[in-house]
Amino acid sequence: MMSRALEQAPPWWRSRLGLFVLLGFSGLGALLLLEAPFSGLLPQAGGLRIVREFFAAMLEPALDYESPVPAGTPSILSAALAGARRTLVFAAAGMSLALVLGVTLGFLGSSAWWDEERHTRAAAGLRRAVWLAARVLITLMRSVHELLWAVLFLAAFGLNTFGAVIAIAIPYGGTLAKIFSELLEEAPRASARALAQLGAGSVQQFVFGLVPRALPDMSAYAFYRFECAVRSSAVLGFFGFPTLGYSIAQAFENLHYRELWTYLYCLIALVLLLELWSASLRRRFVA
Amino acid sequence: MKRDWWLRTSLALLLGLVVYSWTCGEIELGQLFTEQRQANLRRFAGEEIVPYPLRETGFSFSGWSSWAMELFRSRGAQACLATFAIAWVAISLAGMTGLLMSFLAARNAMRARPFESQGAPGAGFRALTTAVRALLVFLRAVPEYIWAFLLLAMLGPSAWPAILALAIHNAGILGKLGAESVEALDTRTLAAVRELGASRGQVSVLAALPLVLGRFLMYFFYRFETCVREATVLGMLGVVSLGYWIQDARSKQYYDEMVFFVALGALIVLAADLLSAWARGTLRRMR
Incomplete structure (x- = not known):
């Protein structure tokens, strides 16, 4: 069904689809070139904690400094x-x-x-x-x-x-x-x-x-x-x-x-x- | 332009802002000409940016070109390639997620009866488009440098923090631009396809997608240009793109090498501009 619809589609759509597929593959190619293994996507030790803290802080931005500051520092x-x-x-x-x-x-x-x-x-x-x-x-x-x-x-x-x-x-x-x-x-x-x-x-x-x-x-x-x-x-x-x-x-x-x-x-x-x-x-x- | 009070007020405000910015004392124009800064400038322009091997012997073109070729061969070429690859992987990821999200954020596609003007959108669909839109705003409002900082802390040093930071930020931008394109589609033809019994998926993928793809790819290549620029700079965080060597030379105060890598960065930005202009020209002819 899908392939029949594609055959009947005008040729420019097929070529753009081709372009699209080409873009996807070239992205993969570039990734291989970078030698960035997918294991690099795994958080390092303590990495997840940092992200959790980062997004937890999002809901409660500081209204006051988190550590002591010298007297006279503006708020x-x-x-x-x-x-x-x-x-x-x-x-x-x-x-x-x-x-x-x-x-x-x-x-x-x-x-x-x-x-x-x-x-x-x-x-x-x-x-x-x-x-x-x-x-x-x-x-x-x-x-x-x-x-x-x-x-x-x-x-x-x-x-x-x-x-x-x-x-x-x-x-x-x-x-x-x-x-x-x-x-x-x-x-x-x-x-x-x-x-x-x-x-x-x-x-x-x-x-x-x-x-x-x-x-x-x-x-x-x-x-x-x-x-x-x-x-x-x-x-x-x-x-x-x-x-x-x-x-x-x-x-x-x-x-x-x-x-x-x-x-x-x-x-x-x-x-x-x-x-x-x-x-x-x-x-x-x-x- | 029509005479319009809001335009006039805005113009006055902007003019006021410019005058204020130059006169409020934050811009240290006078300090630029102190003896110390002048000496700094003379040293920078007269000695530091002269390639190291040429400082004793004086300038010769062959000496300069062998110095430049050596830098290019040892580090520059690899860094240029890495910069391009990071930008390309990032924009491919951003393109895929952005395209998906642009359909999820388009109010004319996400309704009980897609691409038809009659009938209520439905509460569930309205909640979906609102949520996706809010997500897109958030993704693009946080600067890519912040994403990169966070991802670097989470994943540790590799090319991934730079790739993902660029992908996240640009997915937000491409998603927004894509959603605008989907909403600008002429829905009458799409509604006609629906009349013929096409499902939501069929009308989206086989009718609406080919119609927006051309415009979306234009945005895609336009953002690719920006990605190459930013990928250069993101290297300063520790990914081995050109920015890494710029930062490296800067911290060692090898200003000759720093200027060389900045110039190399300008060249690859130029190459990316040409590539993107060529791709967009080709797309325009395909239409």
Whole structure:
């Protein structure tokens, strides 16, 4: 019954099914290559206890420190809030730099503002060279992970909070530039063409004809990246920057799982809040 | 964009946040130019990132390339392969569980009469979709680094903590995106298949699955790109991917090797981007 139905199914389904099976097998192949035996899936001695404690702590996050702290230490809740504030601060600062980078490089790396007819060959050659340079720069910025940028800046400058900002700004700027240039190229050209008929120059067509068409999608994407930046900013704490990740890593090291969940809930709440905000804005952008 | 009070308020809030983040004193911009940091930077750029064998002799291309080839042959190649393999096993696992969960979370498939608009969903089915959705939120809200920390404590050092951490986090994301695709299906055709007497399993596997598979595979490859990025970084926790050697070089302060492995990481991220772009292009043509 099953095989008859498959024979009658259109061929593209069969090939996609084939692809699917291929994906499964290649996953197994990769596993063999890693030499990670399935015995590695068995918990090590005491491993299960750690997991049990971790998830038991989930239901009762710490409202007070689990071990004695020096007098005058702010309460754990205000420590968590301060961590959340710094997480947000680094994300917002990094994102504002990334936007500047993204808009500039996105413009230079897109061909949407080119006016093929009016320019001389020399100008066209120069434009192409700038385009290529922007593309290479975008790729370089994007392909190094933000944590690795952070590691590079730590090595170059030592621990300085501006390092966290720039570690977010570079890869996010590259990603924004890539997506912005794609959105600009896919934006409907009708109004730009109408402006051209009225005698507008290529930059005028771009600014008043194309950008307004692409702006809703660009803003929605930028906000989505802001959510991601908050996550990244938190994780940068693992390298000593004073965000939520720092407190999380410390709680993990001290086996204070209930404290860990306090910080983790704080992060999850922050991310969910931003997700809700972004969803409410996206509904208005698209409408 | 329409004039909308919520958009304006949000814009004002975001602008305020950016201004606050740069002015609240958390970002130590001034400290960047102290004598000590400048000296640190000069040492890093002038000496430490110069490949070790070239520090005495001065730069020569042949010296540089034999140093790089030696690093690549002894550790780099194996680490690149491991990074790719970890990402591929993880995304395969995430794809399988995510696809299953996307059907379990889709409100139009999980109702008393699947893919038909009439009739109540049924209390049991509603409870099921709500529970699966809550699970998906939880899986993706906890950052993959936290999963990796926990799994490392539970399973001990092997490739599995990295694989499972990536698989768990991405299953949450793919499950959510997949459920949205299933819910966006045109249910009239599916309801017609039901009319012909197809069971829930038959209509899901033979009619709905082929319709969402193309889109799901798009998401699958998009997340694969991210997995390669994260697999590189997760090595810093002790799995022998590229991140392991980055962390190793960092702790020994061999910054020449560290920069080399970061650059190697950028290359394989680039390779993964190209692979994923090619796969998504092929899928688009298959449609």
